[in-house]
Amino acid sequence: xxxxxxxxxxxxxxxxxxxxxxxxxxxxxxxxxxxxxxxxxxxxxxxxxxxxxxxxxxxxxxxxxxxxxxxxxxxxxxxxxxxxxxxxxxxxxxxxxxxxxxxxxxxxxxxxxxxxxxxxxxxxxxxxxxxxxxxxxxxxxxxxxxxxxxxxxxxxxxxxxxxxxxxxxxxxxxxxxxxxxxxxxxxxxxxxxxxxxxxxxxxxxxxxxxxxxxxxxxxxxxxxxxxxxxxxxxxxxxxxxxxxxxxxxxxxxxxxxxxxxxxxxxxxxxxxxxxxxxxxxxxxxxxxxxxxxxxxxxxxxxxxxxxxxxxxxxxxxxxxxxxxxxxxxxxxxxxxxxxxxxxxxxxxxxxxxxxxxxxxxxxxxxxxxxxxxxxxxxxxxxxxxxxxxxxxxxxxxxxxxxxxxxxxxxxxxxxxxxxxxxxxxxxxxxxxxxxxxxxxxxxxxxxxxxxxxxxxxxxxxxxxxxxxxxxxxxxxxxxxxxxxxxxxxxxxxxxxxxxxxxxxxxxxxxxxxxxxxxxxxxxxxxxxxxxxxxxxxxxxxxxxxxxxxxxxxxxxxxxxxxxxxxxxxxxxxxxxxxxxxxxxxxxxxxxxxxxxxx
Amino acid sequence: xxxxxxxxxxxxxxxxxxxxxxxxxxxxxxxxxxxxxxxxxxxxxxxxxxxxxxxxxxxxxxxxxxxxxxxxxxxxxxxxxxxxxxxxxxxxxxxxxxxxxxxxxxxxxxxxxxxxxxxxxxxxxxxxxxxxxxxxxxxxxxxxxxxxxxxxxxxxxxxxxxxxxxxxxxxxxxxxxxxxxxxxxxxxxxxxxxxxxxxxxxxxxxxxxxxxxxxxxxxxxxxxxxxxxxxxxxxxxxxxxxxxxxxxxxxxxxxxxxxx
Numbered sequence: 001x002x003x004x005x006x007x008x009x010x011x012x013x014x015x016x017x018x019x020x021x022x023x024x025x026x027x028x029x030x031x032x033x034x035x036x037x038x039x040x041x042x043x044x045x046x047x048x049x050x051x052x053x054x055x056x057x058x059x060x061x062x063x064x065x066x067x068x069x070x071x072x073x074x075x076x077x078x079x080x081x082x083x084x085x086x087x088x089x090x091x092x093x094x095x096x097x098x099x100x101x102x103x104x105x106x107x108x109x110x111x112x113x114x115x116x117x118x119x120x121x122x123x124x125x126x127x128x129x130x131x132x133x134x135x136x137x138x139x140x141x142x143x144x145x146x147x148x149x150x151x152x153x154x155x156x157x158x159x160x161x162x163x164x165x166x167x168x169x170x171x172x173x174x175x176x177x178x179x180x181x182x183x184x185x186x187x188x189x190x191x192x193x194x195x196x197x198x199x200x201x202x203x204x205x206x207x208x209x210x211x212x213x214x215x216x217x218x219x220x221x222x223x224x225x226x227x228x229x230x231x232x233x234x235x236x237x238x239x240x241x242x243x244x245x246x247x248x249x250x251x252x253x254x255x256x257x258x259x260x261x262x263x264x265x266x267x268x269x270x271x272x273x274x275x276x277x278x279x280x281x282x283x284x285x286x287x288x289x290x291x292x293x294x295x296x297x298x299x300x301x302x303x304x305x306x307x308x309x310x311x312x313x314x315x316x317x318x319x320x321x322x323x324x325x326x327x328x329x330x331x332x333x334x335x336x337x338x339x340x341x342x343x344x345x346x347x348x349x350x351x352x353x354x355x356x357x358x359x360x361x362x363x364x365x366x367x368x369x370x371x372x373x374x375x376x377x378x379x380x381x382x383x384x385x386x387x388x389x390x391x392x393x394x395x396x397x398x399x400x401x402x403x404x405x406x407x408x409x410x411x412x413x414x415x416x417x418x419x420x421x422x423x424x425x426x427x428x429x430x431x432x433x434x435x436x437x438x439x440x441x442x443x444x445x446x447x448x449x450x451x452x453x454x455x456x457x458x459x460x461x462x463x464x465x466x467x468x469x470x471x472x473x474x475x476x477x478x479x480x481x482x483x484x485x486x487x488x489x490x491x492x493x494x495x496x497x498x499x500x501x502x503x504x505x506x507x508x509x510x511x512x513x514x515x516x517x518x519x520x521x522x523x524x525x526x527x528x529x530x531x532x533x534x535x536x537x538x539x540x541x542x543x544x545x546x547x548x549x550x551x552x553x554x555x556x557x558x559x560x561x562x563x564x565x566x567x568x569x570x571x572x573x574x575x576x577x578x579x580x581x582x583x584x585x586x587x588x589x590x591x592x593x594x595x596x597x598x
Numbered sequence: 599x600x601x602x603x604x605x606x607x608x609x610x611x612x613x614x615x616x617x618x619x620x621x622x623x624x625x626x627x628x629x630x631x632x633x634x635x636x637x638x639x640x641x642x643x644x645x646x647x648x649x650x651x652x653x654x655x656x657x658x659x660x661x662x663x664x665x666x667x668x669x670x671x672x673x674x675x676x677x678x679x680x681x682x683x684x685x686x687x688x689x690x691x692x693x694x695x696x697x698x699x700x701x702x703x704x705x706x707x708x709x710x711x712x713x714x715x716x717x718x719x720x721x722x723x724x725x726x727x728x729x730x731x732x733x734x735x736x737x738x739x740x741x742x743x744x745x746x747x748x749x750x751x752x753x754x755x756x757x758x759x760x761x762x763x764x765x766x767x768x769x770x771x772x773x774x775x776x777x778x779x780x781x782x783x784x785x786x787x788x789x790x791x792x793x794x795x796x797x798x799x800x801x802x803x804x805x806x807x808x809x810x811x812x813x814x815x816x817x818x819x820x821x822x823x824x825x826x827x828x829x830x831x832x833x834x835x836x837x838x839x840x841x842x843x844x845x846x847x848x849x850x851x852x853x854x855x856x857x858x
Binding site for chain 2: 169170207238240241242282283286292294325327328330331344434435436437438439440442444445446447448458459461462463465466469470473
C-alpha cells in the first residue's frame with residue numbers, strides 16, 4: 001500500500017511542480033495520523049528543488065524510525081524558462097513504541113544551497129488492539145551498521161524445530177518449520193521463477209498429520225537487531241517403526257530482489273535448515289488388549305436411548321479423545337452380547353490442530369439390536385493405549401449399561417442387518433440361502449494357459465512365413481528376368497542330368513563333350529553351339545580360372561574332341577573314369593566358382 | 599502282468615483330472631467341504647485352471663466357513679470366464695455376508711477408458727482373436743504381393759489395429775493387477791513391515807485389496823480409497839495367477855451346509 005501511496009504522492013508533486021517552480025519545498029507527513037502501539041507506518045518526505053541535500057530523519061524517543069528509507073522515488077520535471085526540477089519522495093518506516101501524542105520535530109534539508117525546514121508532524125499513538133499482529137518487545141533501534149552492511153544470508157532463513165527428539169513408536173512429534181524474511185518493503189524474496197512456493201522436506205518413516213504442513217499465523221521477530229516477518233508451518237509426525245530416524249534438511253533456493261539507493265539489486269539465496277535426528281524407541285511388551293493407540297487419551301462411552309423395543313436398535317457411541325495418531329486407534333472390541341446383534345462400528349475422526357499439536361476425536365458408533373425382550377446388559381468396554389509420558393500402558397474402561405427392551409411381537413425378524421459378534425445359526429442359514437450349487441457336468445477340464453513356446457510360435461511364424469514367401473517370390477522373379485543367373489543356377493543340375501545319360505548314348509564321347517560344354521556355357525552364359533576346348537581354355541585363362549578341376553575338365557574335353565574327330569567310339573570302360581573325373585571336377589569347379597562369387 | 603495292468607489303470611483313472619473332479623464333487627455333495635476344497639486345490643496344483651474348478655472351490659470354501667478364500671476363488675473364476683454369471687452371483691452372495699463391503703480394486707485407468715470392451719471377454723477368446731488377427735494381417739500382406747485389391751490398405755490397417763488391440767488385451771488378461779483377499783476375520787495392516795509396528799487399519803474377511811509389493815512374508819497392500827500398509831501374506835489369499843492355495847486358518851463365515 002505504501003508503495004502505491006508514495007508513487008501517487010510523487011506524481012502529484014510533479015504535477016504541481018510548475019506552480020512552485022520558483023523555489024524549493026519540503027513537506028513531511030505520516031501515512032497514518034492515528035496508530036496503535038507496535039503498528040508500522042510510513043513517514044513520507046517530499047523534497048523539491050534543483051539540488052537536494054541529504055535527508056536525515058530525527059530520532060524520537062516514542063518511535064523507532066528506520067534511518068534508511070524503505071522506498072525512494074525520484075522524478076524530473078521541466079519548467080519553461082527555468083530548466084529542470086527534481087522531486088524526491090522518500091518513505092521511512094516507523095513503529096510506535098509508546099502510546100500518546102508523538103511529535104516528529106521539524107526536518108531540515110538543504111535545497112538549492114539553502115536550509116529549508118518542514119513543519120512538525122504529530123502522530124497519535126493509541127493502545128494496541130486485541131487482534132493486532134504479535135510483535136517482539138520494543139527495540140532500542142538497531143545499529144545503523146547492521147542495516148547498512150546487510151549480507152544476503154541475513155535477508156531470509158529457514159528453521160525447523162521439533163518438540164522432542166526421543167520418542168516411542170507412534171508417539172506424536174510436533175514439527176514446526178519457519179521461514180523468516182527481512183521486514184523491509186524494499187526487499188522481496190521469491191523463487192527464481194517468481195512466487196514463494198516452498199517445498200517441504202519429505203519425512204520418510206513417519207506418518208504425518210496433516211499430510212501437507214498446515215500454515216500457522218504469521219509472526220514478527222527480531223534477530224540481531226533486525227526485524228523479520230515469519231511464516232510458520234506445522235505438522236505432527238508419528239514414527240512408524242523403532243530405530244534412528246531423521247527429519248531431513250529443509251532446503252529452498254530463492255532469489256532476493258532489493259531496491260537500494262544505488263538501484264535495484266538481486267542475488268541468489270540457498271536457504272538451509274539442519275536435519276534433526278530422532279530416536280524412536282520400541283514400545284514395551286504389549287498387553288493382549290492393547291488397542292494400538294499411542295498418546296494421551298480420554299475415553300467415553302454412552303448408549304442412547306436406554307429404553308427400546310425388541311428389534312429396534314440403540315446406539316452405543318465410544319469417543320476417544322486426545323493427542324495421538326487417530327488412524328492408529330483400532331475399534332474397541334465389544335464383548336459378545338447375548339440376545340443382541342451388534343453391527344460393525346461406523347468410525348468418524350475429527351482431527352483438530354491446536355497449539356499443542358494434533359488432537360483428534362475418534363468416534364465409534366455401534367448399532368446394537370436387541371432380539372429378546374427384557375433387560376439387555378452391555379458390559380464395560382475396555383480401551384488400552386500406551387501413554388508415552390507415563391511410559392506405561394493405560395487401560396480405560398467404560399461403565400456397564402442396561403437397556404430396557406420391550407417386546408414387539410415379531411420374534412425372530414431382524415430389522416437391522418449387520419455383522420454379529422456372536423453369530424447365530426439362523427443367520428448362517430439365511431446367508432447360505434441363494435448360494436448357487438457347484439457345477440458337476442464338464443466336458444473337459446481346461447488346463448493352464450498355453451505354453452510360452454506356443455505363444456512365441458504364433459507370434460513368430462506368420463512374419464517368418466511372410467519373409468520366406470517374399471524371398472521365394474524375389475528368387476522366382478529373378479529367374480524369370482535374369483536369364484544368365486537362371487542358366488548359371490541350373491548349370492550343375494543340367495550337367496548331372498546329361499552325365500547320367502552318357503553311358504547309354506550311341507556316341508559317348510560326343511555326349512560327354514556336350515555335357516561338359518553345356519555346363520561351361522550355362523555357367524558363364526555363353527552360346528553352347530560351336531564351343532571348342534580352345535574356346536574353353538581361352539575362357540578359363542581370360543577369367544583367371546587356374547584350378548586343377550578346370551584343367552581336368554579341359555583335358556576331358558580334349559580327349560572327347562580327339563575321339564569325335566577321329567571317328568572313334570569310346571568304350572564304356574574308357575568313358576567311366578572320364579565320367580567320374582568330370583563329375584568330381586565339375587563339383588570342385590562349381591564350389592570354387594561359388595566361393596569366388598563368379 | 600494282468601493285475602499290475604489293472605492297478606495301473608485304476609491309478610491312472612483316479613489321478614486323471616476328471617476323476618479327481620468327480621471325487622471332489624462327491625465330497626462336496628456329502629458335506630465334506632474341507633475335503634472337497636483340498637481335492638479342488640489338488641486339481642489346480644496339477645495345472646487344471648478351469649473356471650468351473652475355481653467356482654466349485656469357492657463354494658466349498660464358503661460352505662466350510664472360509665469367506666476370504668471363497669471370494670478369491672470366485673474372483674479367479676471370473677478372471678478366467680468373465681461371463682460366468684453363477685460365479686458373479688455367488689461372489690455377490692459371499693460379499694453380502696462380509697462384515698465390510700470394501701470397494702474392489704479398480705483396473706488401471708487405460709483399461710477402464712481404452713479397453714473397457716474387453717471386460718466381459720475371456721483370456722482365451724482375446725488370445726485366439728489376437729492370434730487370428732495377427733495371422734490374417736500377415737496373410738493379407740502376403741496376398742498383396744500377388745494381387746492388389748480394393749481397400750487393401752484400409753483392410754490391412756483395420757486388421758493390424760484389431761491384432762494390436764486384442765494383443766494388448768490378451769497381455770493385460772495374462773498380467774492382471776495383483777489382488778489379494780483378506781482370509782482371516784481381522785487382518786491388521788501396519789505402517790511398517792514389522793509385526794510390532796503400529797496398526798494403520800484393519801481388513802475384514804473377504805476384503806479385496808491391491809498388492810503393490812511383496813517382501814518375504816509381507817505384502818504392501820492398498821485399498822481403493824487410498825489407504826496402504828503392510829500385512830502378513832499368510833493372512834491373505836492372492837487371486838493370482840499364479841494360483842496359490844489359500845491359507846488354512848480361521849473362519850470368516852460360519853460352517854454351514856452346502857447347496858447342490
